[in-house]
Amino acid sequence: xxxxxxxxxxxxxxxxxxxxxxxxxxxxxxxxxxxxxxxxxxxxxxxxxxxxxxxxxxxxxxxxxxxxxxxxxxxxxxxxxxxxxxxxxxx
Numbered sequence: 788x789x790x791x792x793x794x795x796x797x798x799x800x801x802x803x804x805x806x807x808x809x810x811x812x813x814x815x816x817x818x819x820x821x822x823x824x825x826x827x828x829x830x831x832x833x834x835x836x837x838x839x840x841x842x843x844x845x846x847x848x849x850x851x852x853x854x855x856x857x858x859x860x861x862x863x864x865x866x867x868x869x870x871x872x873x874x875x876x877x878x
Contacts, residue, residue, distance in 0.1 A: 796862035803855040810848045 796858055799858050800855055803851055807848055807851050810844050813844060
């Protein structure tokens with residue numbers, strides 16, 4: 788039977804935090820190009836796209852935060868289980 792190796796969960800949490808920060812930070816430059824698209828209709832369409840993207844981005848950030856929290860709990864539980872197993876072997 789193969790050994791089960793669980794590693795890099797903290798790296799995954801760190802990567803998720805980076806992604807969350809990037810997605811949340813996107814609001815800072817969302818309207819930087821407002822009014823630069825020439826025609827009025829193009830400007831309205833780009834504004835609509837930005838508003839629609841905000842809704843989807845917020846949903847993805849919520850899901851990424853939930854995943855991060857679950858991975859954090861799994862990492863903590865795995866570490867605790869490892870420590871208990873080690874302690875039982877040392878007894």
